[in-house]
Amino acid sequence: MAKTPEVGTPAPDFTLPGLLLDGTADAERRDYRLAEAKGHPLVLVFYPGDDTAVCTKQLCSYTSDLDRFKDLGATVWGISPQDLDSHERFARKHKLAFPLLADTDRTVAKAFGIAVPGLGLRRSVFILDAEGSIHWKHVALAGLTFQHSDTLTAQLAAL
Incomplete structure (x- = not known):
């Protein structure tokens, strides 16, 4: 297994399919490329599973605080092993x-x-700066709790 990238190093580039609810009945499905996100901070939220207790609480919390992230110029992407449906x-x-x-x-x-063989992934958050380098990271051992918006926005404000 690869080591987690160190703070100050470029994040591994990737392209993944994703979706975003557009506020109507539609969901926009498209590819998300890390290289295209450069120019502003990005919060990558790796979570183990859709509709599980801690993941639901975490992602709902970040949605409630999305304006705080946007006010700091940041975008949030959630990433997990489940499919788009x-x-x-x-x-x-x-x-x-x-x-x-x-x-x-x-x-x-x-x-x-x-990645954890046989189990999925560790609950993790990586904050990337506008150049795509890792500014801050948190990788949970057990994943029973999550990093709150206050912690993340404080890190974003320090950029």
Whole structure:
């Protein structure tokens, strides 16, 4: 398994399919490329599973605080191993307002050093600066809790 990239180093590049609810009945499905996100901070939220207790609480919390992230110029992307159909059901059920990306073969989780064989991935957050380098990271051992918006926005404000 790859090691997690160090703070100050470029994040591993990737392209993943994802979706975003557009505020109507539609969900926009498209590819999300990390290289295209440069120019502003990006919060990558790796979560183990759609519609699970801690993941739901985490992603709903970030949706509630999305304006705080946007006020700091940041975008939030959620990434998990489930497919886009699962992501769409999850996003609709909880009115999630940021893109959910499908890393079904865990290629990106492996590149970030957070894949756990047989279990999926470790709950993790990586904050990237406008150049795509890792500014801050948190990789959970057990994943029973998550990093709150206050912690993330404080890190973004320090950029």
